[in-house]
Amino acid sequence: MRAKNEFPDVVERWFRDQAANLWPAALGSLSFRRCPCVREHCEACRSGEQHSSYVLYGRIKGRRSSIYVPEELVPEVEQCLDNGRTLQELLYQSAFRYIKALKHEREQRSKG
Ligand SMILES: [Zn+2]
Numbered sequence: 467m468r469a470k471n472e473f474p475d476v477v478e479r480w481f482r483d484q485a486a487n488l489w490p491a492a493l494g495s496l497s498f499r500r501c502p503c504v505r506e507h508c509e510a511c512r513s514g515e516q517h518s519s520y521v522l523y524g525r526i527k528g529r530r531s532s533i534y535v536p537e538e539l540v541p542e543v544e545q546c547l548d549n550g551r552t553l554q555e556l557l558y559q560s561a562f563r564y565i566k567a568l569k570h571e572r573e574q575r576s577k578g
Contacts, residue, residue, distance in 0.1 A: 474567040481560050488556075490542075491549035494524030496535065 500516040502508075510517055520535040522543060535543050 471570055472563070472567050473571055474564060477560065477563045477567045480563070481556065484556050485553060488549045488553045490546045491553045492522075492524075492543070492546040493550040493554065494522045494547065496520060496522050496540070496543060496547060 498518065498520055500518050502511045502516050505511070518537075520537060520540055520543075521532050522535050523530065523532045525531065
């Protein structure tokens with residue numbers, strides 16, 4: 467972590483630089499499921515193998531939501547989730563740096 471004596475605009479530039487390459491970003495948890503289907507004489511279901519699918523779970527305004535993720539999109543969704551975690555980590559760091567910067571700015575102002 468860098469200098470204590472930075473101003474808020476420096477923290478803002480740092481955050482924008484760091485976040486610039488973090489799109490697409492998402493939060494949630496990706497789960498792998500095996501489920502039976504609705505067809506009557508399905509070979510995969512009868513053999514017990516069933517059907518695999520991916521589902522992303524998350525919360526929207528406190529409500530649990532889920533969305534089906536086609537298998538070919540899984541690598542892209544995983545990349546989104548990695549970016550989301552990195553972005554979340556950045557926001558935690560930003561809290562501390564920005565508050566320190568605001569305090570520093572206030573001290574400088576009170577000195578005149
Ligand atoms: Zn089936």
